Amino acid sequence: MTAATGADLTLRHPVERFSLDNGLRVVLAPDRSVPVVAVTVFYDVGMRNEPEGRTGFAHLFEHVMFQGSAHVPKMEHARLVQAAGGTFNGSTHQDYTNYYEALPAEALERAIFLEADRMAAPAITEENLRNQIDVVKEEIRVNVLNRPYGAFPWLQLPQIAFESFANTHDGYGSFVDLESSTVADATDFFSRYYAPGNAVLCIGGDLDVGETERLVRRWFGQVEAREVPPTPHTGEPSPTTVRRDVVEDRLAPAPAVAVGWRVPDPVADLDTYLGTVLLAELLSEGDASRLERRLVHDDRLAVAQSSYVGLFGDPFDVRDATLLTTQVHHPAAVGVDDVLAAVHDEIARVVTEGVSAEELARVQARTSAQLLRQADSVLGRTLAFAGAELVHGRAELAGEMAARLAAVTPDAVQAAAKGLDPGTAAVLELRATGGVK
Numbered sequence: 278m279t280a281a282t283g284a285d286l287t288l289r290h291p292v293e294r295f296s297l298d299n300g301l302r303v304v305l306a307p308d309r310s311v312p313v314v315a316v317t318v319f320y321d322v323g324m325r326n327e328p329e330g331r332t333g334f335a336h337l338f339e340h341v342m343f344q345g346s347a348h349v350p351k352m353e354h355a356r357l358v359q360a361a362g363g364t365f366n367g368s369t370h371q372d373y374t375n376y377y378e379a380l381p382a383e384a385l386e387r388a389i390f391l392e393a394d395r396m397a398a399p400a401i402t403e404e405n406l407r408n409q410i411d412v413v414k415e416e417i418r419v420n421v422l423n424r425p426y427g428a429f430p431w432l433q434l435p436q437i438a439f440e441s442f443a444n445t446h447d448g449y450g451s452f453v454d455l456e457s458s459t460v461a462d463a464t465d466f467f468s469r470y471y472a473p474g475n476a477v478l479c480i481g482g483d484l485d486v487g488e489t490e491r492l493v494r495r496w497f498g499q500v501e502a503r504e505v506p507p508t509p510h511t512g513e514p515s516p517t518t519v520r521r522d523v524v525e526d527r528l529a530p531a532p533a534v535a536v537g538w539r540v541p542d543p544v545a546d547l548d549t550y551l552g553t554v555l556l557a558e559l560l561s562e563g564d565a566s567r568l569e570r571r572l573v574h575d576d577r578l579a580v581a582q583s584s585y586v587g588l589f590g591d592p593f594d595v596r597d598a599t600l601l602t603t604q605v606h607h608p609a610a611v612g613v614d615d616v617l618a619a620v621h622d623e624i625a626r627v628v629t630e631g632v633s634a635e636e637l638a639r640v641q642a643r644t645s646a647q648l649l650r651q652a653d654s655v656l657g658r659t660l661a662f663a664g665a666e667l668v669h670g671r672a673e674l675a676g677e678m679a680a681r682l683a684a685v686t687p688d689a690v691q692a693a694a695k696g697l698d699p700g701t702a703a704v705l706e707l708r709a710t711g712g713v714k
Contacts, residue, residue: 288652288676292662293486299502300474303493304672306481306662308655314482315659316388317377318396319667321477322470323370324448325511331462333413333450336369338466340409342376343367346391347398351405354391361387370589371448372511372596373667379656382483386492389480393496396473401463410455417449425528429707430535430604431588437520438537438600438703443511472503477667481659512597515539521704529709531580534613536620537600537703538696540586544596544669551682552689554592556697557584557601558640559632559690560623565639567623572605578616581606593678594664601697613706627694632687645679652676 293305327334345351358365363380376395378388421427432447439445478497480489516539541549561568561584572579584603586592592599605616651657652675661675 287680288649288658290652290658290676292672292676294666294672295490297473297494297498299498299500300472300505301497301500302477302666303490303497304477304479304662304666305484305486305489306479306659306672307484307486308481308658309483311655312382312483313379313655314382314385314388314480314484315377315379315656316385316392316480317375317478317656317659317663318392319373319375319477319479319663320471321372321475321508321667322374322466323372324446325371325443326470326509327443327446327448329442329446330454331458332446332454333448334454334458334462334466335374336449337409337413337455337458338463339367339369339374339376340412341401341405341463342395342399344402344405344409345400346395347400348394349391351400354395357387357391358384363388369448370594371599373594373664375660375663377656377660385480385484385489386496389492390496392478393500396471396476396497397500399467399471401460401467403460406458406460406463410458413450413455414452417452421449423528425526425530426533426707427528429524429526429529429533430537430602430705433522433524434535434537434600434602434703434705435588437522437705438516438539439598440513441511443509444513444598468503469506472505473497473500474502474505477663479659479663479666479672481662482655512542513539516701516703519700519702519704521706523706523708525708525710527709527711529707529711531606532609532613532709533604533606533707534616535602535604535705535707536617537602537705538698538701540599540601540693540696542597543587543592543599547669548681548685549689549693550586550592551685552693553601553696554586555637555640555644555682555685556627556690556693557586557592558644559627559636560584560603562640562643567626568603568605568620571619571623572607572616576619578611578619579605579607593661593675594668596668600703609709617704621699624694624697627691631691634687637685637687637690641683641685644682648679648682 361384365378367376662672665675666672
């Protein structure tokens with residue numbers, strides 16, 4: 278069996294784009310094969326945009342956006358989508374916040390109206406804000422404070438891996454910052470970051486391009502244009518020393534360690550960055566991966582390991598600066614320095630011995646298959662197009678990513694391994710202290 282070529286892996290999906298007078302960028306991706314549509318709005322604001330004293334505000338405001346809008350009472354957005362047989366959600370990331378619906382095709386205008394209405398005027402009230410502060414605090418208790426490894430390493434490693442507030446602060450937010458948030462803060466945040474010119478609207482699925490453009494102009498064209506903030510510069514100089522810290526977790530059943538290395542700019546240096554993405558897969562994905570064999574099966578230093586690029590698990594929708602992280606959970610009897618030595622040794626083997634074409638081909642096939650599987654669904658494809666348009670300025674890149682990965686050479690992966698210098702790593706050790714009196 279021959280491997281698929283880059284040309285075979287390119288998703289040649291039609292993409293149409295236009296902009297409204299208020300600055301809203303619109304991407305349409307028609308697919309008449311199934312009677313389903315997806316509507317998503319990506320706002321160019323995420324956790325890294327938060328000012329000091331307002332940690333967690335991007336996520337808090339995402340919650341507020343579900344509390345009703347000028348012409349849609351509280352809970353009505355959910356009722357209207359579900360009554361049409363659709364689903365909806367939203368999420369907050371480092372560099373963007375998104376909202377989306379997937380519905381039967383005949384409900385397209387309903388979804389367009391709902392998203393336009395809350396882009397124009399969400400219900401920012403004292404009652405809604407206080408209610409959602411309580412909801413977010415409970416989410417933090419459940420997902421972070423009262424869960425083993427809840428903050429490890431995604432909230433804790435950046436604090437030693439980076440220097441700037443944008444990259445180091447807790448994007449979930451401190452209770453003090455959340456509780457002191459005001460309606461004025463929320464109104465200012467909305468005015469500053471939720472301008473139509475700071476957003477991408479992407480609609481995919483069973484749609485007529487001309488009719489969909491008419492609907493978009495009808496509903497989103499009414500949203501008032503506002504000044505668009507500049508995209509924040511979140512890149513940082515590369516580290517030159519090891520940074521190391523220890524955290525304690527009374528709920529964790531076993532200790533763990535996370536190692537983070539700075540990686541190339543995902544936007545400005547994408548091709549080099551893709552070598553790092555494949556390196557992470559080669560190191561840790563599957564039973565045949567290098568760290569799985571070395572740490573879990575051969576040396577029995579670990580009970581679980583993983584390596585990934587980007588703190589939110591998706592390496593393709595993040596800006597600079599970000600990390601390749603190797604996370605290892607190990608028995609208490611195993612010393613953390615023994616784990617680190619084995620990790621660094623396996624990376625050094627990639628540097629000195631390189632990667633065979635066969636090993637890389639297996640990794641590329643798995644990674645490309647994951648991307649193509651994501652693109653099978655109308656919603657998955659629409660979200661990928663929107664993210665690529667917002668972060669990279671080209672929705673089409675989402676359809677090209679599998680082919681770009683297939684073109685990465687063994688030399689590029691070897692070069693990526695050279696960037697994982699033990700002398701510039703950020704190391705976070707987690708000690709399980711539940712049994713300590």
